[in-house]
Amino acid sequence: MAELSILVPVFEGQTLQPTLDGLGQAALDSAETIVLAQNESLLGEFVRQSGRSDWKSVVGPFPNLAAMMNRGIAEATGELIIYLPPNIRLKPVALDQYRRVWQETGAGWVYADYEEVYPDGEVVQKRLRDENDNITERAQLGYVKAWSHEALRALGGFDERFDRAEEYDLRLRLMERFRLARVDCPLYEVLVSPETAEEKRANIGASKLFFPGEGRYGGFSYLFYDKDEEREIEEAFYAFLKRQGAYLSHQNTTVTYSGKEDYPVYVSVVIPCYNRARYIGRAIESVLANKFQRYEVIVVDNGSTDGSQDVVESYVRKTDGKVRLVRNDKNIIAYSLNLGVKAARGKYISQLDSDDEYTPDTLEAMVEYLESHPECALAISYYDLIDPEGAPLHEFGIIKHLEYNRNNILRVDGAGAVRTWHKKVIQEFGGFNEDQFGHYGEDYDLVLKVSEKYEVGRVHQVLYHYRRHPDNTDAKRDPEMKLRNKMLARQLAIERRKRINERIARGLSPWE
Numbered sequence: 002m003a004e005l006s007i008l009v010p011v012f013e014g015q016t017l018q019p020t021l022d023g024l025g026q027a028a029l030d031s032a033e034t035i036v037l038a039q040n041e042s043l044l045g046e047f048v049r050q051s052g053r054s055d056w057k058s059v060v061g062p063f064p065n066l067a068a069m070m071n072r073g074i075a076e077a078t079g080e081l082i083i084y085l086p087p088n089i090r091l092k093p094v095a096l097d098q099y100r101r102v103w104q105e106t107g108a109g110w111v112y113a114d115y116e117e118v119y120p121d122g123e124v125v126q127k128r129l130r131d132e133n134d135n136i137t138e139r140a141q142l143g144y145v146k147a148w149s150h151e152a153l154r155a156l157g158g159f160d161e162r163f164d165r166a167e168e169y170d171l172r173l174r175l176m177e178r179f180r181l182a183r184v185d186c187p188l189y190e191v192l193v194s195p196e197t198a199e200e201k202r203a204n205i206g207a208s209k210l211f212f213p214g215e216g217r218y219g220g221f222s223y224l225f226y227d228k229d230e231e232r233e234i235e236e237a238f239y240a241f242l243k244r245q246g247a248y249l250s251h252q253n254t255t256v257t258y259s260g261k262e263d264y265p266v267y268v269s270v271v272i273p274c275y276n277r278a279r280y281i282g283r284a285i286e287s288v289l290a291n292k293f294q295r296y297e298v299i300v301v302d303n304g305s306t307d308g309s310q311d312v313v314e315s316y317v318r319k320t321d322g323k324v325r326l327v328r329n330d331k332n333i334i335a336y337s338l339n340l341g342v343k344a345a346r347g348k349y350i351s352q353l354d355s356d357d358e359y360t361p362d363t364l365e366a367m368v369e370y371l372e373s374h375p376e377c378a379l380a381i382s383y384y385d386l387i388d389p390e391g392a393p394l395h396e397f398g399i400i401k402h403l404e405y406n407r408n409n410i411l412r413v414d415g416a417g418a419v420r421t422w423h424k425k426v427i428q429e430f431g432g433f434n435e436d437q438f439g440h441y442g443e444d445y446d447l448v449l450k451v452s453e454k455y456e457v458g459r460v461h462q463v464l465y466h467y468r469r470h471p472d473n474t475d476a477k478r479d480p481e482m483k484l485r486n487k488m489l490a491r492q493l494a495i496e497r498r499k500r501i502n503e504r505i506a507r508g509l510s511p512w513e
Contacts, residue, residue: 004031006079023091067159067167109152109179166233271341277355287358293365335443378455382464407452442486
């Protein structure tokens with residue numbers, strides 16, 4: 002019986018030399034190698050290139066990767082199973098390090114940092130993070146995975162119903178009973194092809210969307226999945242929520258008014274601002290250009306030092322109070338939003354970032370929607386992206402967030418913009434959470450809370466222009482903090498949703 006079993010898939014057109022070189026350098030007497038090939042022809046090509054006809058092999062056909070992996074796992078005798086995909090070169094210490102960390106931690110899944118090697122010789126270090134709190138499909142676990150054979154047996158292996166989400170589904174099931182463990186040093190090299198190198202260096206995700214994560218569009222890559230991939234990922238995620246007792250299926254309630262509530266204006270546009278002298282005027286002008294006129298603009302300036310307050314004051318003077326300035330010395334986004342809500346006189350609160358813009362139809366469309374949909378506490382439109390001068394960034398198209406529902410929002414990173422809320426609902430939930438999400442994730446956290454009691458409606462129009470520029474606040478925020486806050490918001494939501502379902506099971510109202 003082997004201590005380690007290494008599963009090596011063979012695909013059409015694959016260059017095998019990096020895999021063979023790495024296996025040779027990292028060889029352990031206690032390891033066995035199992036070749037997985039879709040047909041005899043591919044197995045024959047592997048034997049021809051490697052000269053290793055003595056290695057175990059499993060030959061298809063396999064309907065999908067999940068089935069291939071399950072066949073390999075069934076053949077394996079090792080206590081630790083390592084999956085080694087193409088274009089990977091193991092470092093000499095790799096197998097020993099995977100084994101050591103697995104033995105020390107008892108983890109069900111071990112992953113490691115790695116290096117990307119580009120065609121011109123450049124080497125990029127890829128440091129990963131602890132992903133034990135990550136319930137999204139976007140956890141970064143690298144390419145080489147090591148699984149406890151005991152864990153795989155306990156879980157029944159991969160679910161062969163999945164063609165695209167098999168690994169995500171396995172990880173969600175595994176995380177319920179076992180831990181993930183990271184080796185904090187690079188154990189392998191990923192050989193980057195010229196085509197992939199060009200795409201990575203274009204770095205569209207980091208320069209335009211500013212959310213950490215792998216893929217062409219960083220952490221927002223889920224916005225660009227095809228329908229089959231999104232469907233499978235959602236199926237795996239919903240199954241996870243149901244196992245957790247956190248899947249919501251109850252009837253939400255409606256937003257009601259007593260008839261005694263009086264609002265001098267329909268909608269208050271709240272704009273937090275810090276050192277946005279270049280853009281705050283454009284943001285305000287975009288609101289002033291709206292067809293709908295029963296609104297006010299409240300700019301909460303968080304101690305700007307670049308003349309932003311002077312720009313806002315000029316609009317205060319020339320709009321006879323339609324634009325108001327709230328001076329604030331705390332540059333904390335959640336606190337700033339709460340100040341704006343407190344100062345607002347409108348029935349609705351509509352958010353606008355100080356470097357973004359509305360369209361002329363924004364307020365009319367959002368108010369009309371909320372007035373005609375009392376079940377919705379929050380309405381959200383489509384948005385597009387613009388450059389510093391306001392020109393559209395066509396490569397992203399229109400961001401619709403049609404994947405949104407009150408369950409799926411727990412795995413995606415946002416619900417879209419513009420966001421227009423009932424003011425009384427924001428107040429009902431205690432406003433934006435300053436203590437836990439002061440600098441990031443405050444709106445995501447509130448969307449999660451609101452969606453547990455009320456509907457969130459989608460206005461199918463582009464009503465928001467999201468400006469990307471080098472000084473964008475998202476670009477400057479700590480990526481680890483952003484990930485951590487989103488994960489915390491999800492964890493808190495899961496606990497709330499469990500309580501909701503427990504109350505329903507006891508015959509009580511879902512809401513305390």
